[in-house]
Amino acid sequence: MTVLVTGATGSVGREIVRELLERGERVRVLTRRPDSAAFPEGVEVVGGDLTDPDTLGDAFDGVSAAHLITFGGELFAPLTTGPRITELAKRAGVRRLTVLHGGGETPMENAVRESGLDWTVVMPVEFMSNALEWAPGIKENDEVREPYADRLSAMVHEGDIGAVAAVALIEEGHAGREYLITGPEVLSLTDKTEAIAAARGRAVELVELSADEAQAAWRSYGMPEDTIAFLIEVYGNTPLEGRTVNDVVPRVTGRPARTFAEWAAAHADAFRAG
Secondary structure, X not given: OEEEEEOOOOHHHHHHHHHHHHOOXXXXXXXXXXXXXXXXXXXXXXEOEXXXXXXXXXXXXXXXXXXXXXXXXXOOEEOOOHHHHHHHHHHHOOOEEXXXXXXXOOHHXXXXXXXXXXXXXXXXXXXXHHHHHHHHHXXXXXXXXXXXXXXXXXXXXXXXXXXXXXXXXXXXXXOOEEEEEOOOOOEEHHHHHHHHHHHHXXXXXXXXXXXXXXXXXHHHOOOOHHHHHHHHHHHHOOOHXXXXXXXXXXXXXXXXXXXXHHHHHHOHHHHOOO
16 A cells, blocks of 8 residues: 655655655655656655645545645645545545644644544654754854744654654554654753754854844744744743653654754755855
């Protein structure tokens, strides 16, 4: 049977595809732009848009399990088509669903929970790949400019998120689970900048901004006001689960969670000038 991955061009989706291939599974990906999608050899690419279930055609045919996302479309808005999509999946004989938690209650996640299929919610804390947002400032000025310099995070490698989802898609024992996924350590902003500095071979200065300075900078980048409000809240008052390590990655995948130092070493070129 085949595993269908939606959102496969995203940072987590690509890791789910990679993990499934490494485990010898047949993989099909759904994308709105199949002609321009680039995936490893052996991946079946089909066109379709989760905002319009009528475009999905035979995407679920022959599929045993599927990974779904909660946001999509050109505007990356919450998907409201979950009931129709999960019905198409059930009709095609899909047995398992995973869904990437999008923060708060979303229509797609609710539809997955109510689908009657074996479902697993994948709930990662801060992605390590978020640090790529610092790349321009590091390359140009050797600095990271952020508010709340003392904030802590148990940030997780996107590959480990993908690995947990892949296991839940192909193995028994994960139905009805909500997997909060963390990395193996709690990190401060200083820890993160020092890891990037070590990886790139050049120092990185951490410049602390006030909350007002950070908001002004984000607005200058065109960041939406609701996103700015969310960041101020989560950075200034990080929930306990976002700064507490758990054992989900090793327990589900059978291997240790990857460290931020490992992530930084793999992405060092993104932080080097020239």
